[in-house]
Amino acid sequence: MAERYDLIVVGAGPAGLAAAIYAARARLKTVVLDESVPGGQVKTTHKVSNYPGFPEDVKGADLAKAFAMQAERFGAQIRRAVEITKHDLAGPTKRIELDEEEQVEAPAVIVATGARPRELGIPGESRFKGRGISWCATCDGAYFDGKELHVVGGGNSAVEESLFLTQFARKVTVIHQFDHFQAEPATVEEALHHPKIEVIWDSEPRAFLGETALEKVRIENVKTKEVRELATDGVFVFIGMVPRTDLVKDILRLAPGGYVETDESMATSVPGLYVAGDIRAKRFRQITTAVADGTIAALAAQKYLKEKR
């Protein structure tokens, strides 16, 4: 038998938890489902400096916990580490099966599943995942005490996580496809002046090489076409994100890049189905824009439920 809710939120990142805070305070019976523990990408960000309300930097993991505690305080239920094994979100009653053994349903759903780290898609990448290649500096940085690391990317994540990795690594070499970083100027300046950080501009990885563990990364200079192999102890990849649209890709039209289009109330073309956060087609993806999306989606869902009654 299915447990019935007013609102199901899928994804316990900033967008989903902001939605849950608003929905629970509006006395909607709300459940938040997540494959992992709450926090989305924030939980593995070592520090957050641009989220209002924190005059000092806040650890991503602490901010994630605070979001979740606030949602739970108002009665939202957060289901951690559950896997969605079946779903039907197209009709007036949305149904979701969890871990092949449990059903939940609701007339409104907010999909805030965010995005997963983009992979390079080059030879050796899947083979050396967890054997030298990582996407999470807070998880794996400490494995590389005194080692020589390479970071791929040039946006905020790449530059900030490179700085974080200097706590452990002897040297961090950033490989970036352009001749300048796309990160915030304050962070870029810190990185470019850091004694342990070196940058290889205009270059992209082409292959990961090694016997049983990663030993070398082959890179190509995109301007000169020069190819060379660099010895490495580990590579961290921060080259952007891919939206997680598994739940909605069959019932919604996706924008270029795979993102979901909404109107300004976060509504999709399916009545009662909303999306919020990094999954949505929009120009800027920040924690602040995610919580804004979640807020709007919850308010819109609340109005939808009221009109439906």
Place this chain on the structure above:
Amino acid sequence: MGLRDKERNVSENVKEIGQAEYEAEVVGASERMPVVLDFYSTECPPCEALAPKFEAVADQFAGRARFLKIFRQGNRDLATRLGVTGSPTLIFFRGGREVGTRLSGEDIKRSALKQQVEEMLAQAAA
């Protein structure tokens, strides 16, 4: 519902080991039944996320497969020897050697873990 989340204790079917016990508890024991070894770390949200799934699958296969976890920071030599550089990493053993595909990182699904254990059991029976 929800009990599994809120009143969760470490399952009695998951045992924590140190590297000194690796030969006996992992390699040796895998001669008798499949073994799954979980390398985890602190300050690792994906490890926290894996823990309840790992325990649920351990309970499901109780008596048929062994589920062990090992703290990476306290067992660096073994991590290095096995080439483990990411947490969490799940390694599968049967017949005294590593088999199957290692699972690593944030997106380890309960169904993927279950499937690998089932495959090991099927091979053991064959």
